Amino acid sequence: MPQASIPSPLFDPVSLPNGTVLKNRIVKSAMSDSLGDGRGNPTPAQIRLYRLWGEGGAAAAIVGEVQGDGLFPERPGNLVLAPDAPDVLVDRFRALARAGKDLALWLQLGHAGALAHPPLSAPAGPSALDLPGLSCRALTAGEIAALPEQFARTARQAQDLGFGGVQIHAAHGFLLSQFLSPLFNRRTDRYGGPIANRMRPLLEVVAAVRAATAPDFTVALKLNATDQLTGGLEARDALTVVGALSGSGLDLIDISGGTYFPGAPSASDRTTGGAYFRDFARAARTRTDIPLMLTGGIKTRAEALDCVTSGDTDLVGLARALVLDPDLPRHWQNDSSSDPVFPRFESPPEGGVTAWYTMALTALAEDRPLPAPDNLPSVMAAYEARDADRTHLWRARFGGAGPTGA
Numbered sequence: 001m002p003q004a005s006i007p008s009p010l011f012d013p014v015s016l017p018n019g020t021v022l023k024n025r026i027v028k029s030a031m032s033d034s035l036g037d038g039r040g041n042p043t044p045a046q047i048r049l050y051r052l053w054g055e056g057g058a059a060a061a062i063v064g065e066v067q068g069d070g071l072f073p074e075r076p077g078n079l080v081l082a083p084d085a086p087d088v089l090v091d092r093f094r095a096l097a098r099a100g101k102d103l104a105l106w107l108q109l110g111h112a113g114a115l116a117h118p119p120l121s122a123p124a125g126p127s128a129l130d131l132p133g134l135s136c137r138a139l140t141a142g143e144i145a146a147l148p149e150q151f152a153r154t155a156r157q158a159q160d161l162g163f164g165g166v167q168i169h170a171a172h173g174f175l176l177s178q179f180l181s182p183l184f185n186r187r188t189d190r191y192g193g194p195i196a197n198r199m200r201p202l203l204e205v206v207a208a209v210r211a212a213t214a215p216d217f218t219v220a221l222k223l224n225a226t227d228q229l230t231g232g233l234e235a236r237d238a239l240t241v242v243g244a245l246s247g248s249g250l251d252l253i254d255i256s257g258g259t260y261f262p263g264a265p266s267a268s269d270r271t272t273g274g275a276y277f278r279d280f281a282r283a284a285r286t287r288t289d290i291p292l293m294l295t296g297g298i299k300t301r302a303e304a305l306d307c308v309t310s311g312d313t314d315l316v317g318l319a320r321a322l323v324l325d326p327d328l329p330r331h332w333q334n335d336s337s338s339d340p341v342f343p344r345f346e347s348p349p350e351g352g353v354t355a356w357y358t359m360a361l362t363a364l365a366e367d368r369p370l371p372a373p374d375n376l377p378s379v380m381a382a383y384e385a386r387d388a389d390r391t392h393l394w395r396a397r398f399g400g401a402g403p404t405g406a
């Protein structure tokens, strides 16, 4: 017998400024699922994964780290919508776009910049850096000026392929977040210094993506509340960015934080609970009318509900909880006690938790049991080995390690 659903504001629909109606308040947050074919195209397993999330009842799902070209990927499992369209497996992208029944599916537009995966790329960010674990050249002013059109072209391609929207990635220390962060951005020109300059590339990208897409296409942004590292982006400056986005035509701001700058904490590796950036969301409310999504650390139905009913956010973003239980929204709708059971990791090495969840995504997509949580080193080794194997596929399609010149 079908279970009766429990009435809850978590399952009230919400309208975005572009007219999109989301059926409830739960969004599958962007995850780089590493299920691309190594040549930038979706795989049947990946399409299956998004079908699972659609059946599980989330209102929307965001495909992590989709690149506009092959030059600055985060990992070789990323998807790529490159200008050389003949190599794009259009049917696979269209099948992915249709994967979720009643699910709004958005592509996260990425550019890893200084954190581009070195075996595939010559990393380049706002400023040249030579630090342990992070070495990159500086982008030229011309390369920076070209970014808005690059993002706009990719967004247009996403729209043409049937996706309902995009999320511009300006969080976690990838390129647009690098510009916001003094850790990465030491420029002295119009793109560096005060926050008014550091947010210039982001504002230009948002404007270009909005102008290039239809009014009913969703344009969302993922923004860091703080880098959580001394010398990085601080909440005060991030609030200035939120204020400056008013009138930009954005449909949603997804609030996150943390960075993959060496030695810093990342949201995907953190194991504590409690919505990490809720105070920031509350403050952001006073600066903008754009709907908000709050991502990071939400593990229970009670907490998700409280974030929404308090008015701190319109939507909650869930990543790891929806790996552990892709049917979680349906379960939460039918049974208020069905929270996921999170694995416990004893003293996980840096990157270990994220690697475990990445391999768990593969297991989910291939209908296999999730990996055991007690042997992170072997899970990490499998994760690295798979990416090493895919390196030659990436290089065969996109060429070597990208341009190194200034």
Ligand SMILES: Cc1cc2nc3c(=O)[nH]c(=O)nc-3n(C[C@H](O)[C@H](O)[C@H](O)COP(=O)(O)O)c2cc1C
Pocket: 029, 030, 031, 032, 033, 064, 065, 108, 169, 171, 172, 222, 256, 267, 268, 269, 295, 296, 297, 298, 317, 318, 319, 320, 321, 354, 355, 357, 358
């Ligand atoms: C395996 C994995 C991959 C991720 N990849 C991305 C990504 O591509 N883009 C992104 O914005 N966040 C990414 N994240 C971060 C999540 O979207 C989210 O911000 C973070 O995990 C905290 O949310 P949670 O506590 O619900 O997991 C990833 C997280 C995990 C676990």
